[in-house]
Amino acid sequence: xxxxxxxxxxxxVASVLLLSACGQADTKEAAPAAQVANQQPADxxxxxxxxxxxxxxxxxEVAKLQEAIGKKDAAEVKRLxxxxxxxxxxxxxxxxxxxxLEYTEVEKYxxxxxxxxxxxxxxxxxxxxxxDKLNTALEQLKNAKPSTANTSEILNKAVDNYxxxxxxxxxxxxxxxxxxxxxxxxxxxxxxxxEYIKARVYFETIEPIAESFGDLDPKIDARLADVEDExxxxxxxxxxxxxxxxxxxxxxxxxxxxxxxxxxELQKKIKELKLEPKMMVAGAIELxxxxxxxxxxxxxxxxxxxxxxxxxxxxxxxxxxxxxxxPALNEKNPDLASQIDKQFLATEELLRGHQKDGQxxxxxxLSTEQIRKISDQLSLLSTLMTQTASIx
Amino acid sequence: xxxxPKQEGVSRRDFLKLSAIAGTGIALGAAGVxxxxxxxxxxxxxxxxxxxxxxxxxxxxxxGIVTPQQTYMYLASFQLTGSDRSSVIRLxxxxxxxxxxxxxxxxxxxxxxxxxxxxxxxxxxxxxxxKLTITFGFGPSFFxxxxxxxxxxxxxxxxxxxxxxxxxxxxxDVSLSGGDVCIQVCAEDQQVAFHAVRNLIRMSTGYATVKWxxxxxxxxxxxxxxxxxxxxxxxxxxxxxxSSSGYDEVIWAGEGEPxxxxxxxxxxxxxxxxLLEVWDRTSLKDQEDxxxxxxxxxxxxxxxxxxxxxxxxQMPATSHVHLAKMSKQRIHRRAYSYTNGIDPRTGNVxxxxxxxSYQKNPDQQFIPMLRMMQSSxxxxxxxxxxxxxxxACPGGLREGQYIGQSILEG
Numbered sequence: 001x002x003x004x005x006x007x008x009x010x011x012x013v014a015s016v017l018l019l020s021a022c023g024q025a026d027t028k029e030a031a032p033a034a035q036v037a038n039q040q041p042a043d044x045x046x047x048x049x050x051x052x053x054x055x056x057x058x059x060x061e062v063a064k065l066q067e068a069i070g071k072k073d074a075a076e077v078k079r080l081x082x083x084x085x086x087x088x089x090x091x092x093x094x095x096x097x098x099x100x101l102e103y104t105e106v107e108k109y110x111x112x113x114x115x116x117x118x119x120x121x122x123x124x125x126x127x128x129x130x131x132d133k134l135n136t137a138l139e140q141l142k143n144a145k146p147s148t149a150n151t152s153e154i155l156n157k158a159v160d161n162y163x164x165x166x167x168x169x170x171x172x173x174x175x176x177x178x179x180x181x182x183x184x185x186x187x188x189x190x191x192x193x194x195e196y197i198k199a200r201v202y203f204e205t206i207e208p209i210a211e212s213f214g215d216l217d218p219k220i221d222a223r224l225a226d227v228e229d230e231x232x233x234x235x236x237x238x239x240x241x242x243x244x245x246x247x248x249x250x251x252x253x254x255x256x257x258x259x260x261x262x263x264x265e266l267q268k269k270i271k272e273l274k275l276e277p278k279m280m281v282a283g284a285i286e287l288x289x290x291x292x293x294x295x296x297x298x299x300x301x302x303x304x305x306x307x308x309x310x311x312x313x314x315x316x317x318x319x320x321x322x323x324x325x326x327p328a329l330n331e332k333n334p335d336l337a338s339q340i341d342k343q344f345l346a347t348e349e350l351l352r353g354h355q356k357d358g359q360x361x362x363x364x365x366l367s368t369e370q371i372r373k374i375s376d377q378l379s380l381l382s383t384l385m386t387q388t389a390s391i392x
Numbered sequence: 393x394x395x396x397p398k399q400e401g402v403s404r405r406d407f408l409k410l411s412a413i414a415g416t417g418i419a420l421g422a423a424g425v426x427x428x429x430x431x432x433x434x435x436x437x438x439x440x441x442x443x444x445x446x447x448x449x450x451x452x453x454x455x456g457i458v459t460p461q462q463t464y465m466y467l468a469s470f471q472l473t474g475s476d477r478s479s480v481i482r483l484x485x486x487x488x489x490x491x492x493x494x495x496x497x498x499x500x501x502x503x504x505x506x507x508x509x510x511x512x513x514x515x516x517x518x519x520x521x522x523k524l525t526i527t528f529g530f531g532p533s534f535f536x537x538x539x540x541x542x543x544x545x546x547x548x549x550x551x552x553x554x555x556x557x558x559x560x561x562x563x564x565d566v567s568l569s570g571g572d573v574c575i576q577v578c579a580e581d582q583q584v585a586f587h588a589v590r591n592l593i594r595m596s597t598g599y600a601t602v603k604w605x606x607x608x609x610x611x612x613x614x615x616x617x618x619x620x621x622x623x624x625x626x627x628x629x630x631x632x633x634x635s636s637s638g639y640d641e642v643i644w645a646g647e648g649e650p651x652x653x654x655x656x657x658x659x660x661x662x663x664x665x666x667l668l669e670v671w672d673r674t675s676l677k678d679q680e681d682x683x684x685x686x687x688x689x690x691x692x693x694x695x696x697x698x699x700x701x702x703x704x705x706q707m708p709a710t711s712h713v714h715l716a717k718m719s720k721q722r723i724h725r726r727a728y729s730y731t732n733g734i735d736p737r738t739g740n741v742x743x744x745x746x747x748x749s750y751q752k753n754p755d756q757q758f759i760p761m762l763r764m765m766q767s768s769x770x771x772x773x774x775x776x777x778x779x780x781x782x783x784a785c786p787g788g789l790r791e792g793q794y795i796g797q798s799i800l801e802g
Contacts (some may be wrong), residue, residue: 372601376473380598389507 001252050333051098055142056092062135065113077127081117084110095141096341097334100327101157102141107323109134119358131289138304151331155277155391156368158324163275165255165320168204170270177263181256184239187249196240198307204313205320206270207290208283219262222268223300234258234347237303283379284321289384296375305362311339311374312360314350318385319344336387343381352378403593412529421578445520451788453655457750458639461618461627462578465608466589467746468666469571469781470600472534477543481800483599487528487592488794494588497521513594515587515702522581524588528795529659529783531555534572538542547797550645551652552755552785556660559777570664571603572776576659576748582609604779606663608728608746612719617690617698620729620745622671622774625690627725629716633697642722644787645752652798655787657750660723660758663730663779666744671774682712682716682770710770719761723749744775 056176061084088110109130116127120166125328149157176199183192203221204212212215218226220235227233242252294300295311328338350373354361366374374379398629415772422552433577436651447455472494500512535541535549555570575592593602595698610626613619617625633642640646646654671679683708685692692702692713707714751757766772787796 328491374598383597386509390505392507 015314033181034062037377038188050107051091051095052142052149054087058084058087059138059142062131062138066128066131066135069124069131072124074122077124078117078124081316083116085117091339093338096326096337097294097330098146099141099144100330102144103326103331104161104323106134106141109137110330117223123387134203144387149327151391154331155325158328159275159277159280162280162321162324165272165324166209166273166275167271169202169206169317170267173199173206174260174263174267175260177201180239181260184249184256185253185310189243189247189249192239192249193243196236196243197309200236200301200306200310204290204310206316207317208286209273209275209315210266211286212273212279213266216230216262216266219261223302225299235262237301240301240303244305259273278392280321281325283380283392284318287318287321287385288378288385290314291318292375292378292382296371296378301363305364306360308354308360310352313353315344315347315378315381318381322385325391329388332391333387336384336390340384340388341378341383343384347377347381349372396669406454410693411510412513417717423686445522446496447521447525448545449491449789450528450791451708453644453657453788454785455495456527456576456578457643457657457726457785459523459525461577461610461726461728462523462580462585463609463611463736464523464582464749465610465746466577467606467608468529468571468575468698469603470596471603472542472572472600474599475542477545477800479599479634480543480796481629481647481794483596484796484800485779487792488789490588490591490595491526491795493583494591495521497526500502500591513587513591516584517748519581519584522584524579524584526588526592526783527578527659529574529785530572530796530799531574531781531783533570536685537572543684543800545799546633548650548652550656551648551738552753552781553659554622555756555760556662556762556780556782557764561766561772562777562802564780565778567649568604568606570781571783573600574661574781574783595689597790602755606730606746610728610731620727621666621743622679622683622801623697624679624685626727626745628690628698630725633722633724637699641752642757643724643750643752645784650799653784657782658754658787659781659785660747660749660751660754660756660762660784661779662674662747662762662777663778664745664747665742665776665778667774668742668743669741674773674774681708681711682774684713684731684770686739708770710768711769712765713768715765715769716761719764721757721761723751723757723761725749750785 020318023256062082065080065084067076088106092103092107095106112130113127116122123242176195180192180195180199182196207221210220215239218235221237222233222243224230224233224235236259238255239249239259242249291311291314295307297303297315299309300310301307314379322344325336329340354366354370403712445724447459449455472483474480474483490500494516499514499516500510502514502517503514530553532549532555534543535553536546575589577585577589580586589605593605596602610618617628617631620626628757633639637695643657644654645656645658649656672684680687680693684702685763689696690698692701692707693711694703694706695701702713702717704714704717724750727745728746728748730746731741734741749758786796786799
C-alpha cells in the first residue's frame with residue numbers, strides 16, 4: 001500500500017531521488033482554500049458528494065496530464081503538476097477527515113507528480129505510472145464510503161499499511177546496496193557516491209526498525225565514533241570514509257560484500273517482523289528524534305556531509321506513520337491531525353529550500369541560523385507527533 | 393533572603409496530595425502543542441506554613457524587581473516566531489498559567505497518561521516554591537522589528553524603550569544581546585529556578601525560540617550587601633531609595649507612559665566579563681582606588697561605614713563610585729555573578745557580572761551614566777562588556793490577567 005518511496009525510487013533513475021521529502025509547495029497560497037475545505041460537514045454523507053465534484057475536476061486535470069505525458073510536452077507536464085497540486089490542496093483536508101485511507105493513496109501518487117514538476121529533467125515513464133495510479137486512486141475516492149471501522153480495526157489496518165511500506169523499503173535497501181556495492185567493487189568513485197546517497201535514504205526512512213535488530217544495525221550503520229576498535233568497523237560509513245575522505249576504494253571490496261550480506265539479512269528479518277501499533281508510533285517519534293539529534297548536528301555523515309538527505313528521509317519515514325494513523329487520529333483527535341499535517345508541510349517546505357538542482361546541499365553549506373531554523377521546526381513537529389501516542 | 397532548610401517548606405508533592413483530596417485539580421484546555429495539558433494547584437488554605445517560601449505573582453508591580461535578591465537567577469531571552477498576535481497571546485497565556493502555578497509551589501501534571509510525555513518535567517516535585525519570581529520584559533523588537541509592526545502594537549511602545557546605543561570599549565556578541573521577550577527567573581533554590589526556565593522554554597515550542605540563556609548567582613548573609621567576584625559590595629546605593637517613595641522616584645515608570653507601563657520599569661542588562669586573574673594580581677590599593685571604596689567595609693573613601701554618604705571629592709576621579717556619583721543619577725541594581733568554564737586558550741576563568749538595573753527613565757538615569765563609565769571608568773581595565781539589552785517590564789498582574797494582556801488587547 002505504502003509505495004511512497006518506491007515511487008520516488010523509480011524517479012531516482014533520473015537522479016532526483018534525493019527529494020524524498022517532497023510535499024506540496026505553495027502551502028501559503030493554498031491555505032485559505034484549505035481552511036474553507038477544513039470546515040467539517042455536519043453529516044459525513046454530505047461530504048461525499050462535495051468531494052466527488054472536486055475529484056471529478058481533478059480527474060479532468062489528470063487526463064490532460066496523461067495526454068501531455070504521451071506527447072512528452074515537458075512545459076505542459078510541469079504546469080499541470082502544479083495545477084493538480086493546487087486543486088488537491090484545496091480539498092484534501094476534507095478528504096483526510098472523511099476518507100483517510102483513500103486520502104493516503106491519492107497523496108502518494110500526487111506528491112511525486114508535483115515534485116517532478118519542479119525538476120529540469122522529466123522522467124516520462126515514471127510519471128506515466130504515477131498518473132495512471134493517481135487516476136485509479138481518484139476513482140476509488142469518488143466511490144468511497146465514509147469509514148465505519150472501529151478503533152482497533154483502524155489501528156490494525158494502519159499497522160498493515162505501514163508494514164507494507166517498511167517491507168518495501170527493506171527491499172529497496174537491499175537492491176540499492178547491491179548497486180552501491182557494484183560501483184564500489186568496480187572502483188567507480190563517482191558512481192559509488194551517487195549510489196551511496198540513494199541507498200542511505202532507504203535505511204534512514206526505516207531507521208528505528210533496522211535499529212531494533214541490535215546485531216545487524218551496528219554492522220550496517222556504525223559511525224567511526226560508535227566503534228571501539230577501528231579495525232572492526234564495517235558498513236556504510238566505513239565506505240563513506242573511503243569515498244569522501246581517503247578518495248580511494250582500495251581494500252573496500254570486503255566491506256561492500258559484507259554490506260550486501262547484512263542488508264539482505266536485515267531485509268529477511270524485517271519481513272518476518274510482527275509490528276505492533278505501539279512500536280510503529282514510537283518509531284515515528286524516534287525518527288524525528290534521530291533527525292533532531294544526530295542529523296541536525298551533522299554527526300551522521302561526517303565525510304559525505306549529506307546529513308540533510310538522511311534528515312529528510314527520517315522526516316519522510318515519520319510522515320509515513322502519520323499518514324497510516326490518520327484514520328485513528330480522526331477518530332480520537334482530529335485537531336491534532338490537522339496540526340501535524342500543517343507542520344509536516346512546513347517542514348518539507350523548509351527542507352525544500354535547501355535543495356539545489358534537486359539535491360540537498362551539503363551540511364557545511366548551512367549557516368548556524370538555517371540549522372537553528374530546521375531544529376526549531378523539528379522540535380515543533382516532534383512535540384506534536386509525541387501526542388499521537390494518545391491513539392493507542 | 394537566607395536559604396531555608398527545605399524541610400520547613402511544604403513540598404510540591406504535598407500540594408499534589410492535598411489538592412487531590414480537596415479535588416482542586418484544575419484542568420485547563422490543552423494549548424497548541426499541549427504544553428499545559430493539566431495543572432495541579434496547591435491548596436492555599438492548608439499550606440499556610442509555606443507562606444514564607446512564596447512570593448505572590450500578582451500585585452501592583454511585578455515581583456523580582458524590588459524583591460530582595462534571591463540566590464539564583466536565570467535570564468532567558470526569546471524571539472517570537474509566530475506571525476500573528478493570536479499566537480503571542482496563546483504563548484503568554486500558557487506562560488502566565490505556568491507562572492501562577494510554579495510561584496505558588498504547584499506543578500503541572502506529571503503522569504496521568506503513561507503513553508504520553510508528562511506535562512511537567514518533574515524535578516521540583518519534592519521542593520518548595522523557594523521564593524520563585526518570574527519577571528517579564530519586552531525588547532524594542534517586540535513592538536517593531538526592522539520597521540515592521542508585526543503584532544500591531546507599535547503604537548503601544550513605551551516612551552524610553554530602545555536598544556542601548558553603542559558605547560566605547562564594548563565588544564558585544566549580538567547573538568547574546570537583545571530579544572523580543574526577556575524573562576528573569578529567580579529563586580533561593582537553583583533547581584526550582586531552572587525548572588521554571590526550562591519549562592518556559594519547553595512551552596514556547598512553535599511560538600518562540602530561545603535566543604540566549606544566562607545563569608547567575610549571588611550570596612550574602614541576610615541584611616548584608618552581596619559582593620561581586622572582585623570581592624566588592626554590589627548594590628550598596630540601593631539602600632538610598634529603599635522605601636516606597638524611593639521606589640517611585642527611581643524605579644516605577646508612570647508619567648508619559650502607556651497605561652500598561654505604569655508601575656512597570658525598564659530593565660537594563662549588560663553582561664560584563666571580569667578578568668579575574670588580572671584583578672587578583674592587582675594590589676589592594678589599586679583595587680580600592682578602582683572602586684573608590686574600601687574593600688572589606690564597603691565604606692566610601694574618607695568614610696567609615698558602608699552606608700555613610702559618599703563624598704565624590706575624596707575618591708580618585710576615574711573610580712567607579714566617583715563616576716556613579718558624578719552622574720547624580722540613581723538606579724536600582726540587581727546584579728548576579730556568572731561563571732562559564734574557562735577560556736581553553738589561556739586557562740583563564742570565564743566569569744563576570746550579569747549587570748541588571750531597573751529604572752523608570754533609562755535615557756536619564758542609565759545611558760549617560762553608562763557612557764561616562766565606558767569612557768573613563770578605571771574598572772574598564774579589568775572588564776569587558778560582551779552583551780547588552782533593554783527591556784520594558786510592564787506593571788503588575790491582577791489575578792485572571794495574562795502577562796502583556798493590556799498591550800496585546802484593547
